[in-house]
Amino acid sequence: MNKQHFIEHLKFALETKLQEAKQAANSARADAIHEQSAAETQYDSLSIESAYLAQGQSERVDDAYRAIKAFDEICSLNSTETITVGSLLCCKNDNEQCLWYFIGPAEGGLKLVVKNTPIWIITPFSPLGKLLLSKSLDEAFEWRINSELTEFLITKIL
Known part of the structure; x- marks a missing residue:
């Protein structure tokens, strides 16, 4: 097993996850502000639900950015005698x-x-x-x- 090759796969997977989260967030935001999402009655909660979904998708984007940053900080090619974060x-x-x-x-x-x-x-x-x-x-x-x-x-x- 080549650690450098694994790290490249890991970075690609994290970037893919970030792109998917961005697309989902953009789609949810567009749905939340679309004219068909506007409440027609006081009991119509579609716009509120769309806004909550958009917020959740935006949090996924933030989580993906944090994960990429965290992995960038620990990924090294140095091997150790004991198992640590990054092993x-x-x-x-x-x-x-x-x-x-x-x-x-x-x-x-x-x-x-x-x-x-x-x-x-x-x-x-x-x-x-x-x-x-x-x-x-x-x-x-x-x-x-x-x-x-x-x-x-x-x-x-x-």
Whole structure:
């Protein structure tokens, strides 16, 4: 796995998310001010609902900008002996299956596929993120998956 290649994929995914959020916000704003959204009676709430939707979509845009900034601040190519925010790591389970994770400051749950390899973004605030932080190369840990306790070995930290 090449960390630089992963970071490029991550930046592209975050930029795509930002563009989608911008388009949704612009569309919601246009709907909110459209003449057909004007209230016809005192019980007509379409314009209010459209305004709330526009506000929510604008907040998504702000969140996307904050995520991009947060990732820019932590993305480096330096590898470390212990897992920190910004680490790309491989954990092998009992079946020798390698699972890749990136400890990021935001966007927990985002999954990227780089060269047919899925990589999950986890935050240091998630249960798995808390468990992995400060672990070292070749250190083992246990994690419960589908009610089954599985042992993992950290085989790479990039």
